[in-house]
Amino acid sequence: MIIRDRYAPSPTGLQHVGGIRTALFNCLFARSRGGKFILRLEDTDRTRFGECYVQNIYDSFAWLGIKWDEGPDAGGPFAPYVQSERTALYKKYAGELLKSGNAYYCFCSSERLDKIRQEREASHSSETGYDRLCRNIPAEEAGKRAEAGEPCTIRLKIPLNETTVFFDHQLGDIEWKNDDINPDPVLLKSDGFPTYHLANVVDDHLMEISHVMRAMEWLPSAPLHVIMYNSFGWKTPEFCHLPMVMGQDGKKLSKRHGATSIDEFRRQGYLSEALLNYVALLGASYEEGKEIYTLEEMEQRFSLDKLNKAPAVFDYKKLEWFNGQYIRMKSDEELASLCLPFAIEAGFFGAQGREPAPKQRDIFTAAMPLIRERLTFLNEAAEKIAYLFNEPAIPGAEEFIPKKSTLEQAVELLKLGKDLVVSLAQAPDDEKAEAFIKAEAEKKGVKLGDLMMPLRVAITGARVSPPLFGSLRILGPEESLRRVQRAILACSS
Numbered sequence: 001m002i003i004r005d006r007y008a009p010s011p012t013g014l015q016h017v018g019g020i021r022t023a024l025f026n027c028l029f030a031r032s033r034g035g036k037f038i039l040r041l042e043d044t045d046r047t048r049f050g051e052c053y054v055q056n057i058y059d060s061f062a063w064l065g066i067k068w069d070e071g072p073d074a075g076g077p078f079a080p081y082v083q084s085e086r087t088a089l090y091k092k093y094a095g096e097l098l099k100s101g102n103a104y105y106c107f108c109s110s111e112r113l114d115k116i117r118q119e120r121e122a123s124h125s126s127e128t129g130y131d132r133l134c135r136n137i138p139a140e141e142a143g144k145r146a147e148a149g150e151p152c153t154i155r156l157k158i159p160l161n162e163t164t165v166f167f168d169h170q171l172g173d174i175e176w177k178n179d180d181i182n183p184d185p186v187l188l189k190s191d192g193f194p195t196y197h198l199a200n201v202v203d204d205h206l207m208e209i210s211h212v213m214r215a216m217e218w219l220p221s222a223p224l225h226v227i228m229y230n231s232f233g234w235k236t237p238e239f240c241h242l243p244m245v246m247g248q249d250g251k252k253l254s255k256r257h258g259a260t261s262i263d264e265f266r267r268q269g270y271l272s273e274a275l276l277n278y279v280a281l282l283g284a285s286y287e288e289g290k291e292i293y294t295l296e297e298m299e300q301r302f303s304l305d306k307l308n309k310a311p312a313v314f315d316y317k318k319l320e321w322f323n324g325q326y327i328r329m330k331s332d333e334e335l336a337s338l339c340l341p342f343a344i345e346a347g348f349f350g351a352q353g354r355e356p357a358p359k360q361r362d363i364f365t366a367a368m369p370l371i372r373e374r375l376t377f378l379n380e381a382a383e384k385i386a387y388l389f390n391e392p393a394i395p396g397a398e399e400f401i402p403k404k405s406t407l408e409q410a411v412e413l414l415k416l417g418k419d420l421v422v423s424l425a426q427a428p429d430d431e432k433a434e435a436f437i438k439a440e441a442e443k444k445g446v447k448l449g450d451l452m453m454p455l456r457v458a459i460t461g462a463r464v465s466p467p468l469f470g471s472l473r474i475l476g477p478e479e480s481l482r483r484v485q486r487a488i489l490a491c492s493s
Contacts, residue, residue, distance in 0.1 A: 003035025269377030392461025
């Protein structure tokens with residue numbers, strides 16, 4: 001079998017975790033079996049459609065590094081891949097269902113349908129959906145009314161008192177009573193646009209989709225779609241309904257749990273590889289004892305047999321761990337390139353959006369080894385190394401005082417540090433700098449920690465900061481000495 005699967009988003013909102021996982025699993029499955037992964041835009045919901053959402057699809061997947069073999073921008077043998085450009089096809093196939101007696105014209109107004117719904121609600125009726133009033137209008141009469149221009153829709157004729165059976169790779173054999181399916185749903189609306197169900201089935205058939213892999217919430221649509229395939233006399237694709245993605249409270253993942261759109265994760269400083277890796281593990285396993293995978297490794301290992309039946313729980317702390325792991329893997333240059341846009345956007349180099357000068361860029365890159373182990377998000381970098389670009393405010397004198405010491409002792413430690421800071425800033429690496437200051441502390445009979453703490457505050461403006469020795473090297477001997485002298489003056493006055 002030639003594997004062809006697809007991701008078919010509706011451009012009515014931003015791309016989010018659930019949709020991205022569906023797309024990723026489809027892509028991985030196609031790649032694992034040497035098949036084709038297709039993007040199709042299901043834009044028939046014109047009331048909520050937005051071009052910005054189309055662009056968001058392209059931007060999100062470009063950032064994540066997921067590519068399709070066929071699609072609106074890539075082309076392919078089954079173009080067009082945008083449903084609003086395929087309306088003639090849907091009218092044609094809706095007409096075929098009319099001819100075969102598997103569909104019928106419905107002339108009910110929206111007012112009548114609203115009235116039925118209101119009456120049922122008032123009487124607490126268990127009935128739902130359409131009452132099939134137009135189902136028994138003779139086909140010839142209905143055809144004449146439609147040709148005369150009477151407003152109408154086309155509805156699918158659901159076989160009554162039957163059971164629809166199909167197989168799902170996750171759930172096994174499924175039997176669904178037709179009486180529990182939405183009664184005779186609309187296939188073609190009065191404006192000539194198809195509903196999701198008609199367009200979805202027609203496109204999947206014409207594009208030779210072999211597997212439909214989608215979220216579990218679409219399971220109730222499956223028996224309806226199977227009926228449509230049977231009505232057309234077409235082969236039904238294989239289904240695989242993926243487990244839901246839940247928050248830690250057991251409810252479907254939503255904004256109340258935190259970021260869910262890909263744009264939000266990007267703005268918050270997540271790496272695309274980290275998000276992709278974590279999402280790939282939501283409801284799937286690949287290899288025992290391994291968590292970090294490249295996209296290529298996931299493509300090689302993905303299997304429908306390794307999908308979990310239980311809902312996946314989205315753990316933001318675990319995602320943060322993944323993000324940190326991927327940050328640690330980056331070279332200084334790569335990490336600086338990833339962090340710089342956040343610093344520029346925040347106005348770190350002057351006005352918002354201002355690019356760094358060459359010297360500033362060099363300092364920014366040189367500082368990456370100091371903060372790599374301390375970063376969880378890319379947007380944290382600028383704040384952590386701000387003291388390297390702008391002299392920090394001198395904190396209160398108490399911040400310079402080591403435990404069980406006095407201000408006078410802190411000043412003496414700063415004076416000792418002043419005599420050492422030039423040599424420390426000129427040391428070629430941390431190892432030599434540490435050996436030097438240890439030796440000097442022993443000579444003077446002071447604790448190494450007591451000596452370094454006020455020196456750190458003088459240089460960085462805080463007790464907790466990135467590594468001191470690397471900071472001194474970046475600032476250089478002159479600036480480092482000047483900051484210590486400033487601190488001595490402030491603490492002595």
